[in-house]
Amino acid sequence: MGDAGNGTALPDAAALAEAGLRLDVDGAVATVTLDRPERRNAMTFALWRTLAAIGRSLPADVRVVVLRGEGRSFSAGIDLKMFSGGGGFPDGADAAATDRFIAELQEGFTWLRNPEIVTVAAVHGHAIGAGFQLALSCDIRVVADDVKFCMKEPALGLVPDLTGTKPLVEAVGLNRALELCLTARTVLADEAARLGLAEIVAPAGKLDEAVDDLVAALLAVNPGAAVATKRLLLEAPGNDLAAQCAAERREQRGRLREMFGGQQG
Ligand code: ACO
Numbered sequence: 459m460g461d462a463g464n465g466t467a468l469p470d471a472a473a474l475a476e477a478g479l480r481l482d483v484d485g486a487v488a489t490v491t492l493d494r495p496e497r498r499n500a501m502t503f504a505l506w507r508t509l510a511a512i513g514r515s516l517p518a519d520v521r522v523v524v525l526r527g528e529g530r531s532f533s534a535g536i537d538l539k540m541f542s543g544g545g546g547f548p549d550g551a552d553a554a555a556t557d558r559f560i561a562e563l564q565e566g567f568t569w570l571r572n573p574e575i576v577t578v579a580a581v582h583g584h585a586i587g588a589g590f591q592l593a594l595s596c597d598i599r600v601v602a603d604d605v606k607f608c609m610k611e612p613a614l615g616l617v618p619d620l621t622g623t624k625p626l627v628e629a630v631g632l633n634r635a636l637e638l639c640l641t642a643r644t645v646l647a648d649e650a651a652r653l654g655l656a657e658i659v660a661p662a663g664k665l666d667e668a669v670d671d672l673v674a675a676l677l678a679v680n681p682g683a684a685v686a687t688k689r690l691l692l693e694a695p696g697n698d699l700a701a702q703c704a705a706e707r708r709e710q711r712g713r714l715r716e717m718f719g720g721q722q723g
Contacts, residue, residue, distance in 0.1 A: 466515035469508050477508035480528075486521040487673055488512075492589075495529025500537035501588050503546060506566035506620070513569025521681060522673050523570070525596060526580040533589025535610060560619055567595040567621040573689040576676050580669045582662060586610050591622030594629070594655075597688070600672060601656040602665040603647045613642035628695055629654040682716055 474481055478494040478501070490512060492499035516523070527533055540546065548556045570577040579593040582602035587610040593599050609626070611618045618626075618639065627635045630653045638645065650656040660668035676684070686709040693705050 466511075468515045468517075469511050473508060473511075477504045478502065479505060479508055479512075481512060483517060483520060486519055486677055487524065488516060488520045488522070489524045489526065492525070492527040492533050495527075497537065498531045498534035498584060499527045499529065499589070500534050500539075501592075502537050502540065503563060506563045506588075509566035510562070510569065513565070513572070516575070518574075520575060521684070522676050523575050523577045524580055524669060524673065525570075525577065525592060526669075527582065527589075531583030531589075532579075532581040532585040532605075533592065534584055535587030535589045541614075564619070564621050567592065570595040570597075571692065573685050573692065576684065576688065578669060578672060578676075580665055581605050581607075581656075582665050584608070587614075587618070588620050591618055591620040594622040594625040595620075598658070598672065599650075599656045600658040600660060600665065600669050601647055601650060602662040603659055604662040605647045605650060605656070605659075607645040607650055607655060608642060609639045610642050612639055683713060686712055 468481065468483075469477075469479075475493075478492065478497075478499070480489075480491040480493045482489045482491075490509070492501070492505075494500060548559050550556050576598070577596040579596035579599045581593050581599055583604055584606045585593050586606075586608045590607050590609055593607070609618055609622070617623075623635070626638070630638065634653060637643075645653065645655065647656065647659050651659050658668055658672065690705055690709045694702050697705060
């Protein structure tokens with residue numbers, strides 16, 4: 459990841475606008491704005507591909523990425539116009555091609571887990587389907603008290619396939635995830651906080667302030683320790699205790715080298 463890493467240029471303003479996105483990079487903080495408010499930030503394949511391009515080309519000194527939505531809602535999910543003729547969906551007949559097609563879209567979401575960055579979803583109003591999955595892909599969700607999460611895909615005949623099922627199950631547990639997905643019901647702010655879908659709830663209108671406070675706190679932490687700790691915590695659900703203890707030792711060796719290396723004769 460990062461400019462320095464692979465030399466890829468960030469998508470330019472025209473490409474971002476075409477995809478319904480805005481990107482502001484201010485030192486260590488990048489803000490990605492879903493920017494089709496007249497469509498409640500409905501998302502297209504182009505948007506997800508552009509998100510992936512942002513992930514591949516983020517400047518190396520960016521430490522925090524904030525995702526937010528312009529207008530009345532975070533996102534109303536996939537652009538329903540794509541379901542009418544010519545939307546560009548593969549028909550599933552060619553398994554390998556369909557797999558590649560979806561994998562490319564998922565790249566718009568997976569980079570948000572990179573340990574080099576901390577990702578914050580600032581969510582207000584509706585976060586439906588793909589919008590909910592985008593919020594789930596981020597490390598920390600700050601929500602306004604008017605938030606409405608809904609996993610709508612099964613109601614439309616689909617499964618959630620934009621990397622949201624793993625964080626959903628990890629946050630709320632298998633049984634609650636089943637209940638939420640198979641009823642496609644809406645989760646409001648209080649319940650979202652209770653279920654672990656929101657780390658911080660702010661009054662509507664104070665969301666930006668809450669996000670700014672969080673970002674300042676994240677930036678105050680030692681950068682190397684932040685990267686190592688995210689890498690370590692991401693491993694925890696897949697590790698048994700012995701493996702996780704080994705991972706802690708591995709990461710701490712790196713920190714100790716950084717802090718005390720070369721001080722002893
Ligand atoms: N795709 C395309 N256009 C949309 C979408 C969408 N997902 N959501 C809203 N819009 C459009 C509306 O058609 C409307 O257009 P118009 O002004 O030309 O009539 C405009 O955005 C505003 O929408 P309203 O419905 O008027 O806004 P409101 O704030 O009252 O309701 C809500 C918002 C609840 C999000 C509603 O628009 C809605 O239910 N949208 C569809 C949600 C959905 O089913 N998404 C798919 C999920 S599955 C997945 O993401 C894979």
